[in-house]
Amino acid sequence: MDIKEFSESAKGFTKSPLGIIALFIVLVYGFASLVVAFGQNISQHIAPLVYFMVFFPVLVFFGFLWLVAKHHRKLYGPSDFKxxxxxxxxxxxxxxxxxxxxxxxxxxxxxxxxxxxxxxxxxxxxxxxxxxxxxxxxxxxxxxxxxxxxxxxxxxxxxxxxxxxxxxxxxxxxxxxxxxxxxxxxxxxxxxxxxxxxxxxxxxxxxxxxxxxxxxxxxxxxxxxxxxxxxxxxxxxxxxxxxxxxxxxxxxxxxx
Missing domain, CATH: 3.40.50.2300 (Response regulator)
Incomplete structure (x- = not known):
C-alpha cells in the first residue's frame, strides 16, 4: 500500500470515534515495531519495548470491551447511520x-x-x-x-x-x-x-x-x-x- 492509499484509508477512519481509536492503535503499534526493527543503540531498552508490544494488544482488547459495554452509543459517527x-x-x-x-x-x-x-x-x-x-x-x-x-x-x-x-x-x-x-x-x-x-x-x-x-x-x-x-x-x-x-x-x- 502506497502513501496515497494509506492516507485515504486513514481519512475514512477519522469519520467516527471508533475509527479514530483504531487508527491511533495502528499508528502506535506501527511506530513501536519500527523502533524495535530499525532502532540503533536500543539494546539496553529492548525489554520495555518488547513488553509493550506483547501487552499493548491485551490492554487494547480489554479497553475495547469496556467501551462496547459501557459507551457503545458513542463509538459511531453520524455517517455510520446515514x-x-x-x-x-x-x-x-x-x-x-x-x-x-x-x-x-x-x-x-x-x-x-x-x-x-x-x-x-x-x-x-x-x-x-x-x-x-x-x-x-x-x-x-x-x-x-x-x-x-x-x-x-x-x-x-x-x-x-x-x-x-x-x-x-x-x-x-x-x-x-x-x-x-x-x-x-x-x-x-x-x-x-x-x-x-x-x-x-x-x-x-x-x-x-x-x-x-x-x-x-x-x-x-x-x-x-x-x-x-x-x-x-x-x-x-x-x-x-x-x-x-x-x-x-x-x-x-x-x-x-
Whole structure:
C-alpha cells in the first residue's frame, strides 16, 4: 500500500470515534515495531519495548470491551447511520399509518385538515427512536379485546422499529408480564371483563411493584380522565392517535 492509499484509508477512519481509536492503535503499534526493527543503540531498552508490544494488544482488547459495554452509543459517527432512503421510507410509512389511524376517529369525519397533516409530519420527523441492544426495550404490550381497531396505530409504531405482543384481557396481560418485560404497556379502558379494566390492570401492576410506563388509549379525552389516569400511576390517557404516538415513543426513547 502506497502513501496515497494509506492516507485515504486513514481519512475514512477519522469519520467516527471508533475509527479514530483504531487508527491511533495502528499508528502506535506501527511506530513501536519500527523502533524495535530499525532502532540503533536500543539494546539496553529492548525489554520495555518488547513488553509493550506483547501487552499493548491485551490492554487494547480489554479497553475495547469496556467501551462496547459501557459507551457503545458513542463509538459511531453520524455517517455510520446515514441511510437517507431507508430513513425516508420509515418516516413516510409511519406518517401514513398515523394519518390512517387519525382519519378513522369520529371527530375527524374521515378527512384530515391541513393542520392535522402538518402535525403528523412534524411529530414523525421529530421522532428518532434510540434502538437498544436489549430486545425488551423495543417491545410494547398492547392490551385490548378488539385489537383490529388499532391496526394502523401499531403499523405507525412498527415503522419505527417497535414490536408488539397483544393481550385480549387483564388476566392474559398479567400472565404475559409475569414472564416478559416491555418498554411500554398500552391498554384500553372498558373490556368484556368490566368498564374500567384499564385501571384494574394498572392497579394490579403498581401493587406488584411493576413500574412499566402505562398509557391508556380509550374513547375519552376529557381532562378529568387524563388527571385521574396520572394520579393512578399512568403515563397518560388519550383517544388521539398522535398523542398516543408521542407518549409511547417518548417513553421508549427515555428508557433506552
Amino acid at each position: 441511510d437517507e432512503e431507508n430513513f425516508l421510507k420509515t418516516q413516510i410509512s409511519s406518517a401514513a399509518s398515523l394519518a390512517a389511524a387519525i382519519s378513522k376517529q369520529p371527530e375527524s369525519g374521515g378527512d384530515l385538515s391541513r393542520v392535522q397533516l402538518d402535525e403528523i409530519v412534524e411529530l414523525v420527523s421529530n421522532t428518532k427512536q434510540k434502538h437498544s441492544t436489549e430486545k425488551w426495550k423495543n417491545r410494547v404490550l398492547w392490551v385490548d379485546d378488539r385489537p383490529d381497531n388499532n391496526i394502523h396505530e401499531r403499523q405507525a409504531f412498527e415503522a419505527q422499529g417497535l414490536e408488539f405482543t397483544l393481550a385480549l384481557s387483564t388476566d392474559e396481560a398479567l400472565s404475559i408480564l409475569n414472564r416478559e418485560k416491555f418498554a411500554v404497556i398500552i391498554s384500553d379502558m372498558g373490556r368484556k371483563e368490566g368498564p374500567q379494566e384499564g385501571y384494574v390492570l394498572l392497579d394490579a401492576l403498581r401493587k406488584n411493584g411493576n413500574s412499566t410506563p402505562f398509557v391508556i388509549y380509550a374513547a375519552s379525552n376529557l381532562p378529568e380522565h387524563k388527571k385521574m389516569a396520572r394520579e393512578r400511576g399512568a403515563l397518560g390517557s388519550t383517544n388521539r392517535a398522535q398523542e398516543l404516538f408521542s407518549l409511547v415513543m417518548g417513553a421508549v426513547n427515555n428508557g433506552s
